[in-house]
Each structure stands twice: as C-alpha cells, then as structure tokens.
Amino acid sequence: MEDDHESLGDACPQLLNLIQNEKVGKKRIGGLDASEEKKLELTLGLPGGVGEEENPSVLSSCIFSKVSKTSSGRGVLGSEQLEAGLFQLQSKGGYGTEWPHKTTWNREKFDEQQSLEKAHGGTENEAGSNTSFQTGVSAGAPVVGWPPIRAFRKNLANSSVKQSVDLHNGNIDEKVKVASCKKGLLIKINMDGIPIGRKVDLNACGSYKKLSVAVESLFLDLLEAQKETSTNDLRMDEEAKQAFKSLLDGSGEYTLVYEDNEGDRMLVGDVPWDMFVSSVKRLRVLKSSDLSSLHDWEARKEQQLSVEYGDEGQAN
Amino acid sequence: MTYFPDEVVEHIFDFLSSHRDRNNVSTVCKAWYLVEQLSRLRVFVGNCYAVRPERVMARFPGMKCLTVKGKPHFADFNLVPHDWGGDALPWIETAARCCPGLEELRLKRMVVSDESLELLARAFPNFKSLVLISCEGFSTDGLAEIATHCRGLRELDLQENEVEDHGRQWLSCFPDSCTSLVSLNFACLKGEVNTSALERLVARCQNLRCLKLNRAISIESLIKILARAPNLVELGTGSFTADHRTEAYQNLLNAFYKCNSIRNLSGFWDAAPRYLQAIYSICSSLTVLNLSYAPAIQVNDLIKMIRHCFKLQKLWVLDSIGDKGLAAVACACKELQELRVFPSDVYGTGIAAVTEEGLVAISSGCPKLNSLLYFCHQMTNAALITVAKNCPHFTRFRLCILDPVKPDPISNEPLDEGFGAIVKSCKDLKRLSLSGLLTDKVFLYIGMYASRLEMLSIAFAGESDKGMVYVLNGCKNLKKLEIRDSPFGDAALLENVGKYETMRSLWMSSCDVTQGGCKALAAKMPRLNVEVINEREESDEMVENPSDMHRVEKMYVYRTLTGPRDDAPDFVWTF
Numbered sequence: 007m008e009d010d011h012e013s014l015g016d017a018c019p020q021l022l023n024l025i026q027n028e029k030v031g032k033k034r035i036g037g038l039d040a041s042e043e044k045k046l047e048l049t050l051g052l053p054g055g056v057g058e059e060e061n062p063s064v065l066s067s068c069i070f071s072k073v074s075k076t077s078s079g080r081g082v083l084g085s086e087q088l089e090a091g092l093f094q095l096q097s098k099g100g101y102g103t104e105w106p107h108k109t110t111w112n113r114e115k116f117d118e119q120q121s122l123e124k125a126h127g128g129t130e131n132e133a134g135s136n137t138s139f140q141t142g143v144s145a146g147a148p149v150v151g152w153p154p155i156r157a158f159r160k161n162l163a164n165s166s167v168k169q170s171v172d173l174h175n176g177n178i179d180e181k182v183k184v185a186s187c188k189k190g191l192l193i194k195i196n197m198d199g200i201p202i203g204r205k206v207d208l209n210a211c212g213s214y215k216k217l218s219v220a221v222e223s224l225f226l227d228l229l230e231a232q233k234e235t236s237t238n239d240l241r242m243d244e245e246a247k248q249a250f251k252s253l254l255d256g257s258g259e260y261t262l263v264y265e266d267n268e269g270d271r272m273l274v275g276d277v278p279w280d281m282f283v284s285s286v287k288r289l290r291v292l293k294s295s296d297l298s299s300l301h302d303w304e305a306r307k308e309q310q311l312s313v314e315y316g317d318e319g320q321a322n
Numbered sequence: 323m324t325y326f327p328d329e330v331v332e333h334i335f336d337f338l339s340s341h342r343d344r345n346n347v348s349t350v351c352k353a354w355y356l357v358e359q360l361s362r363l364r365v366f367v368g369n370c371y372a373v374r375p376e377r378v379m380a381r382f383p384g385m386k387c388l389t390v391k392g393k394p395h396f397a398d399f400n401l402v403p404h405d406w407g408g409d410a411l412p413w414i415e416t417a418a419r420c421c422p423g424l425e426e427l428r429l430k431r432m433v434v435s436d437e438s439l440e441l442l443a444r445a446f447p448n449f450k451s452l453v454l455i456s457c458e459g460f461s462t463d464g465l466a467e468i469a470t471h472c473r474g475l476r477e478l479d480l481q482e483n484e485v486e487d488h489g490r491q492w493l494s495c496f497p498d499s500c501t502s503l504v505s506l507n508f509a510c511l512k513g514e515v516n517t518s519a520l521e522r523l524v525a526r527c528q529n530l531r532c533l534k535l536n537r538a539i540s541i542e543s544l545i546k547i548l549a550r551a552p553n554l555v556e557l558g559t560g561s562f563t564a565d566h567r568t569e570a571y572q573n574l575l576n577a578f579y580k581c582n583s584i585r586n587l588s589g590f591w592d593a594a595p596r597y598l599q600a601i602y603s604i605c606s607s608l609t610v611l612n613l614s615y616a617p618a619i620q621v622n623d624l625i626k627m628i629r630h631c632f633k634l635q636k637l638w639v640l641d642s643i644g645d646k647g648l649a650a651v652a653c654a655c656k657e658l659q660e661l662r663v664f665p666s667d668v669y670g671t672g673i674a675a676v677t678e679e680g681l682v683a684i685s686s687g688c689p690k691l692n693s694l695l696y697f698c699h700q701m702t703n704a705a706l707i708t709v710a711k712n713c714p715h716f717t718r719f720r721l722c723i724l725d726p727v728k729p730d731p732i733s734n735e736p737l738d739e740g741f742g743a744i745v746k747s748c749k750d751l752k753r754l755s756l757s758g759l760l761t762d763k764v765f766l767y768i769g770m771y772a773s774r775l776e777m778l779s780i781a782f783a784g785e786s787d788k789g790m791v792y793v794l795n796g797c798k799n800l801k802k803l804e805i806r807d808s809p810f811g812d813a814a815l816l817e818n819v820g821k822y823e824t825m826r827s828l829w830m831s832s833c834d835v836t837q838g839g840c841k842a843l844a845a846k847m848p849r850l851n852v853e854v855i856n857e858r859e860e861s862d863e864m865v866e867n868p869s870d871m872h873r874v875e876k877m878y879v880y881r882t883l884t885g886p887r888d889d890a891p892d893f894v895w896t897f
Contacts, residue, residue, distance in 0.1 A: 149726070149807075150399075150400060151396065151399035151400050151401045151806070152726060152781070153665060153697060153722055153724050154396075154398070154399045154722060154781070155399070155664060155665065155697070156398055156399075156456075156482060157400065158482070158510075159664055159665075162617050162666065267617065267618045268594065268618065268620060269563070269594025269595065269596065269618065287592075287618075
C-alpha cells in the first residue's frame with residue numbers, strides 16, 4: 007500500500023488542484039497533509055462508507071454535480087464549471103445523462119429506434135430523469151461506429167449479405183441510417199434441374215406469399231428454356247407457371263425448402279416469417295417427388311456421421 | 323561502459339529486443355547513439371506522420387525490418403474518412419532508395435496501393451515478409467506482383483484488410499521455384515482463388531507452418547490441402563462447409579488425424595455442427611482457437627468441443643456462446659490467457675447473450691487471464707470487483723457494454739467502482755476501454771491507479787472536464803488517448819498541454835472541443851499537429867467559415883517532427 011500512498015502523493019496535488027479550484031489553470035498549492043491524504047484514499051464501496059463531508063448521495067442519487075469535498079471545503083462542481091467559458095456544461099440531471107443537442111448521438115434518434123425495435127423487456131432502471139434509451143438500445147443503435155467492431159463483423163450473423171459498409175464510399179456511408187440494417191437480404195436460391203442459381207431479396211418480399219411469387223418470377227424464364235421444345239408458346243407458359251403453384255404447401259410439382267443456420271434442410275413455411283428470415287442461409291426449389299428420396303438419403307447420412315457407431319464403410 | 327570498443331557495446335545492445343530499450347540507450351551519450359543507430363535492425367514507427375521516412379532511414383541505415391502504423395484506431399469503426407491519409411508509398415519509395423536490404427515490412431491501418439506493392443516486389447531482393455493489418459487500397463493485382471517477384475518470400479500475412487478482388491490468378495503467380503513460404507494468410511480475401519494452384523503451392527513449400535484460407539475455400543479443397551501439409555501449426559479452415567453432400571466428413575476426420583502439429587485454428591465461416599466434430603482429435607493440443615467468424619456454431623456444439631481444449635491459451639468467440647458456454651470454458655481451459663467475445667447479433671433484438679455472469683465465471687476459472695475484449699449487454703460493479711480480485715494480471719481490459727450509457731442494472735449506479743477496482747488491482751494494466759454509465763469518478767481512479775496504462779479508450783463517459791484532466795495528469799505512461807461522445811471541452815484540452823508531447827496521439831470526436839480550443843493548443847505546442855476533420859454535412863452551411871466557437875467534430879492531435887503534413891486532404895485542417 008505504500009506504493010499507493012506514494013502515487014497518491016505525486017498525483018494528488020494536481021488532482022487535488024482540480025477538486026479545489028473550479029478555475030482552470032491554477033498552479034499546485036503544495037503537498038498534502040496526512041488528513042487530506044486520508045480523505046482522498048479511495049475505497050471500493052458505496053460512497054457512504056468513506057464518511058467525509060463527501061455527499062453520501064453522490065452515486066446513489068441522481069445528482070452527479072457534486073464530488074468528494076476535501077477539508078478545504080471546495081464548492082460544488084457543476085454550474086461553476088461554466089466559468090471555464092469555452093464550453094457549456096450540460097447539467098446532469100440523472101442517470102439518463104442529458105446529452106446536449108450538440109452531440110451526434112441524441113435521444114430523439116434513440117427513442118425513434120426504440121419504437122422500431124421489438125420489445126426488449128425494458129429494464130427497470132428508472133432513476134431520476136432516466137431515459138428510454140437505456141433499454142434495448144444495443145439493438146440497431148443508430149450511432150456511427152457503435153458498437154466498436156470492424157465492419158466485417160457486423161454482417162457475420164447473416165452470412166449471405168455481402169459486406170454492406172463500403173469503406174471506399176467516403177462520407178456518405180459513414181452516416182448509419184436509422185432504418186433497419188437488414189435491408190436487402192439477398193439469399194442464394196437454386197432450383198432442381200436449372201444449373202444457374204439466382205438471388206432473392208427476402209426483405210423485399212416480406213412474406214411467404216410474396217416469396218413464392220418472387221421465386222416464380224426468378225425461375226420462370228429459365229424453366230421454360232430448359233423444357234423440351236414445344237411449338238405452342240402459350241402452353242409452355244402455362245406448364246411453367248403450373249410448376250410454381252403450391253410451392254409452399256407441398257402439393258405442387260415443386261417444393262420450397264431452405265438450409266438454416268444449423269446446416270439443416272427445412273421446409274419453408276413452418277415458422278413465422280421473421281424467424282425464417284433470421285435463420286435462412288440458402289433456398290432451394292426441389293422437385294416434390296424428390297422429397298421422399300431426400301428423406302432416405304438424409305437418414306443414411308445421419309447414420310454415417312454418428313460417431314458412436316464409428317461407421318467407416320457405409321457407402322452413400 | 324564507455325571504455326568498451328564499439329563492437330562490444332553493439333554486442334551488448336543485441337540483447338535489447340524492445341524498441342523502448344534501444345531508444346533509451348541511444349539517449350545515454352553520443353557514442354551509444356551512434357552504435358545503436360548503426361546496429362538497429364528492427365525499426366518501429368508508431369505514427370507514420372510523426373517522422374519522415376527519409377529521416378528514419380538516414381538514422382538506421384542497417385534497417386531490415388520496418389513497422390509503420392497509419393490511421394488512428396477509431397478508423398476501424400468508420401470514424402475516419404476514407405481518404406484521410408496514411409499512404410504507404412512514401413515509406414516504400416524511400417526504403418527502396420535508402421534501405422534496399424529491407425527484408426520485412428509490417429503496415430497497420432495504412433493505404434497501400436497496387437503501385438506500392440509492385441514497387442515493393444521489385445525493389446528489395448532479399449524481401450522475406452509482408453504483413454498488412456487493417457490496410458486498404460490494394461487489389462489482388464498487387465498481390466500478384468508480390469507473388470511473382472519476391473523470390474524467397476517467406477511470409478505473406480494479410481489480416482483484416484480491404485482487398486479488391488480482380489480475379490483469382492494472383493495465387494498462380496507464385497513461380498514453381500517458390501518453395502520458401504512459411505506463412506500464408508489470405509483469410510480476408512473475399513474472392514475465389516485458384517485452388518489447384520494453391521494445392522500445388524502448399525505441396526512444394528515444405529516449410530509451410532501457417533496457412534489461413536479464405537471463405538471461398540470449401541472443405542473438399544481443405545482436405546486436399548491438409549493432405550499436402552500435415553505439418554501445419556496454424557490453420558485457417560476456410561468456409562468449413564461442403565458444396566455437395568459427399569464423403570467430406572469422413573475424409574476431413576482422416577485429414578485432421580494426420581495433422582498432429584496444429585496448435586492454432588481459425589476460420590469456420592459456415593461451419594455446420596457435424597463438421598465441427600472432425601476436429602475433436604486435435605482440440606487437446608490447441609493453444610489458439612478463433613471461432614469468431616462462425617455464427618452458425620451453436621452453443622452446445624461449442625461446449626462439446628471446448629471440453630477437449632484444456633491447453634487453450636487464446637479464445638475468440640461470438641457472444642452466442644452465452645454465459646453457459648463461458649462457464650464451460652472456465653471449467654475446461656485453465657491455461658486461458660486471452661478471451662475475446664464479439665457480438666453476434668448487432669442489429670437484432672435477441673436475448674442478451676453474455677452478461678456479467680459469464681465474465682465472473684471466466685475470471686474464477688481462468689486465473690491466468692491477462693487480456694480481455696468483452697462485448698456484453700450488461701455489467702455490474704460487483705462483477706467487476708470480483709473479476710479484479712480473481713484476475714490481477716490483466717494487461718489489456720476492454721469492456722464494451724452494447725448500450726452506451728447503461729448503469730449497473732442491479733444497483734442502478736454507474737460503473738465507476740467496478741472499473742476502479744480493475745485499475746486498482748491490475749497494476750500492469752496497459753490498455754483499457756471503458757463503457758457503460760460512468761461519471762468523472764472513474765477517471766479519478768484511473769488517474770490515481772493506472773500508472774502503467776498506455777492506451778485508454780473512452781466513449782459516452784464522464785460529466786465534466788475534470789474527468790479528462792484526471793487522466794492527463796495522472797497516467798504517466800499514457801501514450802494513446804481516444805475519446806468519443808464525452809463532455810470534455812477546451813478547458814480539459816488545454817489544462818496540460820505538455821502532456822501531449824509525451825504521448826503518441828490524442829483523438830477526440832463528438833466532444834465539446836471548439837475550434838478556438840484547437841487553435842490555442844496548436845499555438846502553444848508547435849511540435850504537435852492539431853488536425854481537425856471537417857466533414858461536410860449536407861445541411862450544414864456554416865462549415866465554410868466556422869467561427870472559433872464552432873464545435874469541432876473530430877480532432878486528432880499527435881506529436882511530430884515534421885510539422886503539418888503535406889498530404890492532408892482538404893477536409894483536414896491543421897492548425
């Protein structure tokens with residue numbers, strides 16, 4: 007502890023200087039005596055335990071404008087700070103910390119964001135002029151550069167989305183828009199029998215029905231091109247369109263399935279749309295007749311992978 | 323000592339590996355300065371604008387390895403405009419003229435053009451190692467130049483760079499005669515590579531010990547590569563998912579069985595649980611595991627794997643690991659020294675993934691923990707105090723509570739006491755990042771106790787100028803201070819102007835510093851560059867001729883021998 011006292015002695019004159027003098031730039035007034043040192047000795051508990059003239063409510067109340075007083079009886083911080091003259095101290099009314107309008111990150115934006123978010127179970131931290139932006143703000147905060155992670159990490163959760171922050175675009179991209187950042191969720195989609203895949207924007211769809219329509223519009227032409235020659239264009243159209251009916255209920259010629267974030271193949275349509283969007287990795291349009299054989303194949307795969315059985319020879 | 327001949331002094335200096343030590347001995351006397359400057363082989367330049375390349379290379383003509391850092395740290399989070407600066411070309415050009423014997427170049431947060439890479443590739447016949455971290459400005463064409471012309475290249479390490487994809491042929495540019503590669507890391511490349519060229523390259527480079535593949539590499543390729551490089555020590559796995567449902571799993575298992583030397587694993591971008599089982603055989607010898615690119619891995623699979631990793635020293639994961647997963651880590655990984663937990667669901671409104679409980683569990687289970695980066699949804703003072711008690715050896719402590727001003731949810735108090743406990747207990751703390759609701763008090767603690775602190779990151783914290791002044795007056799080893807969205811203004815900025823010459827840099831953005839304050843600082847301290855970044859806002863007309871009362875949005879102050887830089891773009895004003 008001697009070290010601490012020593013460093014206290016060195017550091018404190020200047021620190022003490024601050025606590026003593028609201029005016030900036032005053033020189034140090036000399037060393038500390040033992041009683042002053044003791045008063046500055048910090049313990050790591052609630053301020054009540056320190057037991058000086060220190061305002062016991064420093065941390066437990068909503069007023070942050072006071073600081074521990076020394077025996078020289080310093081004044082209260084806060085409005086005195088204004089004498090510094092070169093800036094304005096915002097009065098701190100509470101845990102909500104009323105940020106001045108000058109900062110780029112302001113409460114209006116957060117409140118707005120709040121209404122966009124799902125209920126996050128607001129915390130019960132109501133204290134003084136506590137604000138709404140303490141609750142669930144971690145989600146989709148409209149603050150530039152917050153949370154402090156690299157751009158490529160922000161999009162990891164949805165691996166199909168290409169890195170949306172383009173560092174080469176200069177200023178404009180640095181202003182993060184308030185709107186949901188799941189804009190333009192492009193998922194790969196393949197169809198049985200068609201060698202070329204497409205990408206579909208799930209956020210533009212917004213529902214399963216629209217997804218089904220989108221799938222049809224993506225593959226209709228390609229499917230027609232694949233089909234055997236038919237001189238009757240109209241009939242070809244009809245046939246092709248027929249293929250896309252009932253994509254979602256399994257009764258049509260094709261069925262829509264997807265691969266989720268656990269690597270499993272799932273039937274599209276079981277879960278709520280939002281849940282689907284957050285877990286989908288890629289889509290596939292399967293021939294419905296293949297579904298049952300797919301099941302068998304899956305079952306064989308499961309066996310093969312089971313470590314307990316230690317399968318080595320199981321052929322595909 | 324001064325009676326020894328130079329050769330002896332030089333030999334003694336050979337034992338000094340740290341830059342600081344060498345810097346210190348060179349200030350003892352002229353004789354030592356001369357000996358030291360001629361014998362220094364590894365040169366570190368922490369701020370590319372602090373000194374001119376010519377001066378560096380004139381002083382250290384024997385330089386073999388050069389490290390240069392460019393943009394301020396907050397550039398990582400898009401707070402620095404794209405063309406702010408940090409061009410590597412002047413350094414490479416000067417080195418080409420003055421130090422053609424250069425063998426290693428390490429650049430961080432710099433702009434590296436293809437032209438620079440081309441020059442680098444051709445100008446240094448003994449060039450062995452290129453490490454680029456968080457750089458940008460180049461494409462696979464530049465990499466092709468390096469591959470083609472650097473005979474005897476041992477290391478090409480690309481970490482988290484922005485690389486433009488101009489095709490996959492760069493890898494094929496390594497000539498057949500290239501057998502010297504020891505380390506190849508192209509994990510950050512987005513595009514495909516020529517996998518057969520890669521396989522051939524790996525096969526002929528028998529000394530290859532570190533290979534980090536990018537996401538475009540499938541498991542099938544990985545299996546072939548592992549077959550050719552069974553002596554790898556560090557592996558970045560690529561996507562870790564198969565394109566077709568083939569025999570991949572079994573082959574993968576076999577491939578990993580043969581790789582007994584792997585100690586460091588990363589990658590796993592699209593890893594499905596079934597493939598993860600294939601690495602169980604090597605988990606028990608792993609010392610480094612990076613799963614932070616793998617949101618697909620579920621916590622139960624993670625726990626199953628972690629149980630095997632009892633030698634793990636470094637672990638990077640996503641917060642989907644949850645407190646439960648961290649508890650499992652605490653049980654299994656007693657040798658853990660570094661933990662990083664990244665947020666996985668930045669824009670979602672998911673359930674809180676990790677909280678203070680996970681951190682407390684880690685701290686009690688892993689007493690050797692000394693480096694932490696922890697993104698969480700909440701933290702309590704009690705937890706931090708416990709962590710401080712359990713782990714007094716922290717050298718790096720970075721806590722990021724995703725909600726910027728969140729108090730202790732249980733006591734509703736700011737986190738001053740918690741962070742105070744950390745700085746008081748961890749006497750070797752060199753780097754600290756704060757978050758959560760914080761008053762000036764935490765800065766008082768930091769100023770008083772964090773005497774070895776070198777880098778401090780502050781966001782949305784403090785109440786008044788006093789906070790910043792406590793830090794400037796107290797932390798005698800402070801080198802880098804970066805502050806955003808905190809109520810520190812001109813008074814704090816000007817309180818201790820001499821301090822900035824003892825530091826590498828100061829960054830303040832969205833604080834209360836005004837143009838007048840910046841000018842005053844610049845006037846008092848001619849050996850600092852006081853740069854103000856003025857980005858044009860669409861609605862802002864007064865930017866043209868702002869008054870001194872105008873609040874400065876972004877300010878970057880650094881000590882320098884060169885005066886204002888001549889490559890500053892027009893939105894950067896140096897006062």
